[in-house]
Amino acid sequence: MWIVGAGQALLWLALLAALGAAGGLYFGERAARPAWVRGGKLSFGVAAAAAAGAAGLLEAALVGNDFAVRFVAEHSSIQTPVYYRVAAMWGGQQGSLLLWVLLLYGFAAYLLCWPPREGARLQPYALAILAAVAACTSLLLVTAASPFVAMRPVPADGLGLNRLLHNTSFLLHPILLYLGFVGFTVPFAFAMSGLLRRDTGDHWIRVTHRWALTAWALLSVGILLGMHWSYHVLDWGGYWSFDPVENSALMPWLAATALIHSAMVQERRGMLKLWNAILVSLTYVLTLFGTFLSRSGIVVSVHAFAVSPLGGYLLTYVGLAAALAVYLIASRLDVLQDDRGFDSLVSKEGAFLLNNVVFLALVLTILVGTLMPVVSAALGHGLTVGTPYFETVTAPLFTVVLLLAGVGPLLAWRRAGRAEFTRHLLVPLAASALFAAALGAMDVRPLPAAVGLACAFFAGVAVLYDFALGVAARQAMEPSGVLVAAGRLVSRNPRRYGGYAVHLAMVLIACGIIASHAFHREGQFALRVGEAARVGGYTVIYEGLGSTTGGGARQTYARMMVTRGGHYVTTLTPSITVGTDAATSNATYIPAVDSGPLRDLYITFLGYQPGGTTAGFNIIVNPLVSWIWAGGALLVAGAVWSLWPRPQAVLAPRSYRVFGLWAELEYDFRMGKTAEPEYLALRTQYRQEAEEAMALERAEGRPRTDLERVEARIAARAMELSAARRAEGGPIAPGVGGGGSK
Amino acid sequence: MRGRSRGGMWWIAAAAVVFGVAVALAVAPVARRPPSTYQRVVAIASQLRCPVCSGESAASSDTVQAIAMRREIARELAAGRSTHQILAGFVAQYGTWILTRPPHHGAYTLLWLAPVLSVSVVTVLVVRYLRLRSVRRPADADALAGGQTGAPQDGGDAERRLARYL
Numbered sequence: 001m002w003i004v005g006a007g008q009a010l011l012w013l014a015l016l017a018a019l020g021a022a023g024g025l026y027f028g029e030r031a032a033r034p035a036w037v038r039g040g041k042l043s044f045g046v047a048a049a050a051a052a053g054a055a056g057l058l059e060a061a062l063v064g065n066d067f068a069v070r071f072v073a074e075h076s077s078i079q080t081p082v083y084y085r086v087a088a089m090w091g092g093q094q095g096s097l098l099l100w101v102l103l104l105y106g107f108a109a110y111l112l113c114w115p116p117r118e119g120a121r122l123q124p125y126a127l128a129i130l131a132a133v134a135a136c137t138s139l140l141l142v143t144a145a146s147p148f149v150a151m152r153p154v155p156a157d158g159l160g161l162n163r164l165l166h167n168t169s170f171l172l173h174p175i176l177l178y179l180g181f182v183g184f185t186v187p188f189a190f191a192m193s194g195l196l197r198r199d200t201g202d203h204w205i206r207v208t209h210r211w212a213l214t215a216w217a218l219l220s221v222g223i224l225l226g227m228h229w230s231y232h233v234l235d236w237g238g239y240w241s242f243d244p245v246e247n248s249a250l251m252p253w254l255a256a257t258a259l260i261h262s263a264m265v266q267e268r269r270g271m272l273k274l275w276n277a278i279l280v281s282l283t284y285v286l287t288l289f290g291t292f293l294s295r296s297g298i299v300v301s302v303h304a305f306a307v308s309p310l311g312g313y314l315l316t317y318v319g320l321a322a323a324l325a326v327y328l329i330a331s332r333l334d335v336l337q338d339d340r341g342f343d344s345l346v347s348k349e350g351a352f353l354l355n356n357v358v359f360l361a362l363v364l365t366i367l368v369g370t371l372m373p374v375v376s377a378a379l380g381h382g383l384t385v386g387t388p389y390f391e392t393v394t395a396p397l398f399t400v401v402l403l404l405a406g407v408g409p410l411l412a413w414r415r416a417g418r419a420e421f422t423r424h425l426l427v428p429l430a431a432s433a434l435f436a437a438a439l440g441a442m443d444v445r446p447l448p449a450a451v452g453l454a455c456a457f458f459a460g461v462a463v464l465y466d467f468a469l470g471v472a473a474r475q476a477m478e479p480s481g482v483l484v485a486a487g488r489l490v491s492r493n494p495r496r497y498g499g500y501a502v503h504l505a506m507v508l509i510a511c512g513i514i515a516s517h518a519f520h521r522e523g524q525f526a527l528r529v530g531e532a533a534r535v536g537g538y539t540v541i542y543e544g545l546g547s548t549t550g551g552g553a554r555q556t557y558a559r560m561m562v563t564r565g566g567h568y569v570t571t572l573t574p575s576i577t578v579g580t581d582a583a584t585s586n587a588t589y590i591p592a593v594d595s596g597p598l599r600d601l602y603i604t605f606l607g608y609q610p611g612g613t614t615a616g617f618n619i620i621v622n623p624l625v626s627w628i629w630a631g632g633a634l635l636v637a638g639a640v641w642s643l644w645p646r647p648q649a650v651l652a653p654r655s656y657r658v659f660g661l662w663a664e665l666e667y668d669f670r671m672g673k674t675a676e677p678e679y680l681a682l683r684t685q686y687r688q689e690a691e692e693a694m695a696l697e698r699a700e701g702r703p704r705t706d707l708e709r710v711e712a713r714i715a716a717r718a719m720e721l722s723a724a725r726r727a728e729g730g731p732i733a734p735g736v737g738g739g740g741s742k
Numbered sequence: 743m744r745g746r747s748r749g750g751m752w753w754i755a756a757a758a759v760v761f762g763v764a765v766a767l768a769v770a771p772v773a774r775r776p777p778s779t780y781q782r783v784v785a786i787a788s789q790l791r792c793p794v795c796s797g798e799s800a801a802s803s804d805t806v807q808a809i810a811m812r813r814e815i816a817r818e819l820a821a822g823r824s825t826h827q828i829l830a831g832f833v834a835q836y837g838t839w840i841l842t843r844p845p846h847h848g849a850y851t852l853l854w855l856a857p858v859l860s861v862s863v864v865t866v867l868v869v870r871y872l873r874l875r876s877v878r879r880p881a882d883a884d885a886l887a888g889g890q891t892g893a894p895q896d897g898g899d900a901e902r903r904l905a906r907y908l
Binding site for chain 2: 236241243274356360372384392396442445469520522523524599624687
């Protein structure tokens with residue numbers, strides 16, 4: 001019983017401490033009072049600890065089967081395995097909101113312990129904004145959706161966790177998805193902090209970009225894990241249906257994808273400042289709006305939580321965040337002036353702009369489709385759009401995305417020579433034309449799928465080709481073996497080649513989605529024991545039933561032997577599980593999947609006659625599905641590599657940008673992307689800018705290497721000491737010195 | 743060096759084509775098989791709403807009504823009717839509401855223009871942004887024209903530092 005009271009008290013403490021933190025940090029920074037800022041940070045730490053304590057209490061109640069807590073009674077049971085009892089926290093509205101808040105405090109705690117090395121000055125205001133957001137969400141928890149509500153009378157057993165959530169993906173998918181969603185609060189906070197301080201230099205975009213990329217990667221993995229879960233647990237053989245809740249995660253992901261590209265233009269060239277400020281706000285507002293969509297019960301979805309009073313609160317937060325962003329951006333337009341204009345649209349910057357157009361158009365299109373049913377219902381029409389609509393309208397835009405993923409890397413910064421650009425397109429274009437011709441010769445249908453695959457192929461070849469050109473350029477600068485050159489190239493340019501890995505990951509994911517969507521073969525069969533079904537070239541024989549009991553459920557499974565061309569392939573055992581507690585007593589149909597590099601065999605057990613003489617099955621041969629998951633792994637690797645710390649950015653904050661740009665120019669020229677006269681002119685300019693920046697760094701006494709930093713510190717200390725000695729033995733009269741306050 | 747390496751580039755492209763075609767050949771046996779009747783039924787049913795469910799199509803729902811609709815579709819397919827005719831039959835019975843993919847006429851056209859309109863709206867925004875916000879700094883134009891202003895005093899320092907970025 002005490003858990004309910006203590007949990008609620010901790011949530012209140014978290015709320016009040018977060019409010020205190022927001023006030024202390026904001027006003028302390030504003031009035032330049034370090035003591036207030038320190039107090040604010042301390043208060044934030046207390047709030048984070050309180051939230052962690054509340055989450056710990058809820059977990060203790062779940063693991064210890066304390067059914068006096070309503071949330072535990074409704075989402076867990078004695079028979080629920082212990083690791084799913086832990087995960088039951090995010091199996092319901094209140095608990096998942098607590099997880100949400102906990103992750104937000106987690107990000108804040110990370111920033112408190114390890115302030116960003118790029119843009120450390122922006123930290124106090126950023127923390128103040130995080131604290132304000134944390135206070136808002138804590139308020140939600142305390143008032144509208146507290147997991148700490150008493151259950152009377154205390155039941156002997158709980159209802160149990162929904163059987164569909166009994167899957168290892170469920171342990172991770174919500175955490176990563178929330179990490180991504182909550183993570184976008186951080187770049188938003190830093191962006192707004194820069195505006196509050198009117199401090200929109202290079203470090204502003206670097207810290208914002210870095211955190212946007214982090215949140216983007218987390219959200220990507222969260223979405224992919226959700227697809228994996230859906231594929232392996234829900235019995236329909238698919239992984240994405242443009243359901244409103246899926247869309248509410250996809251929209252911020254798309255906006256963030258636009259952001260992480262256009263932020264690169266600002267990082268390298270000092271352009272698109274206002275645009276990026278708008279994009280980062282849009283992304284954050286979309287995450288809040290997505291939360292509103294999935295938690296308010298306004299849209300009809302298989303994922304949606306029950307109708308709840310949260311809607312009003314969340315919509316208010318959407319409005320508040322949007323108002324803050326609009327106010328700060330509109331009142332700081334002067335510091336959002338771009339350093340320069342575009343030299344040419346046929347350039348990397350131009351490709352990034354086009355990328356922004358397509359991704360934002362995707363956001364708008366999906367937003368219209370998602371809100372249509374709500375608007376239509378309000379007007380009394382009852383018109384809704386479903387999966388086929390979304391697939392049809394987004395497919396052309398995604399195809400353009402694929403093409404851009406190939407074209408972008410081939411373009412030089414500033415201005416790509418037209419002749420050079422055309423020559424670079426030649427190899428990937430010729431290769432994909434050959435590939436497309438081969439698809440045509442094989443009579444691959446439907447046509448849109450073949451076109452999509454050819455575009456994906458183009459992007460893949462273009463990225464690999466550009467990488468090969470880079471290796472050759474690297475060898476030209478410094479003779480070495482291919483592998484050494486490739487290694488150095490990748491390690492010196494983590495952002496660029498991490499990005500290339502992510503592009504290749506997208507190619508793999510696109511191939512998997514297109515092939516499994518267009519080429520899968522599916523059949524539904526009622527089979528007697530020993531009878532065979534044929535699907536997509538495979539023969540599946542039903543061999544009989546078996547059953548097991550354990551983990552609070554009874555599982556009946558069918559043995560299905562799969563052969564192809566007379567050769568044994570595998571034996572699969574799809575199952576029907578019936579739980580023994582209240583929430584799981586409905587049968588769940590868990591498909592059996594055999595994943596191969598080129599195809600998945602996917603069998604769902606639909607039902608059986610008593611004794612199992614006849615049973616029903618859904619059998620799917622699903623090509624290239626595993627490429628989606630492989631792409632996910634590559635995406636993680638690429639994202640982690642891009643986020644690898646770049647000490648140069650911290651050690652040489654002024655010259656970092658121009659040196660990066662200069663290095664790109666040297667590569668672009670050696671790869672034959674930039675014409676020679678342009679190269680020579682730009683090189684002179686960059687050298688001059690670099691020297692100016694280096695001179696400034698020297699003047700500011702900003703050390704460049706660790707050794708120099710130590711030297712500088714020793715020099716500063718020596719100056720202090722000599723100044724002190726001079727003060728002691730100086731011309732100051734002894735009487736004045738003795739009678740002073742010191 | 744460029745001429746030599748470009749030959750190598752063609753080999754990369756050739757290897758990619760061989761790989762791509764090999765995968766396509768491996769997948770083609772599945773892709774070329776005609777879809778089963780069941781699969782065709784599902785494809786049509788996914789374009790129809792389940793009349794008694796919330797947000798599910800007639801393909802994914804297991805309600806009595808959805809199953810009846812799938813049976814009806816199978817019957818009509820067996821009778822040789824086209825996808826278009828079958829969908830039209832359901833529209834006649836339930837109204838356009840039954841479609842998960844709105845028709846291409848009347849007010850629904852707007853829905854189908856959504857991607858085109860979205861692209862237009864964003865393009866206009868980008869163009870306006872470029873007009874209003876981007877100023878060309880004269881220094882850039884000078885540099886591009888090839889103006890060499892002032893010989894660097896310690897060019898070697900910058901070059902050495904550049905090597906760390908390459």
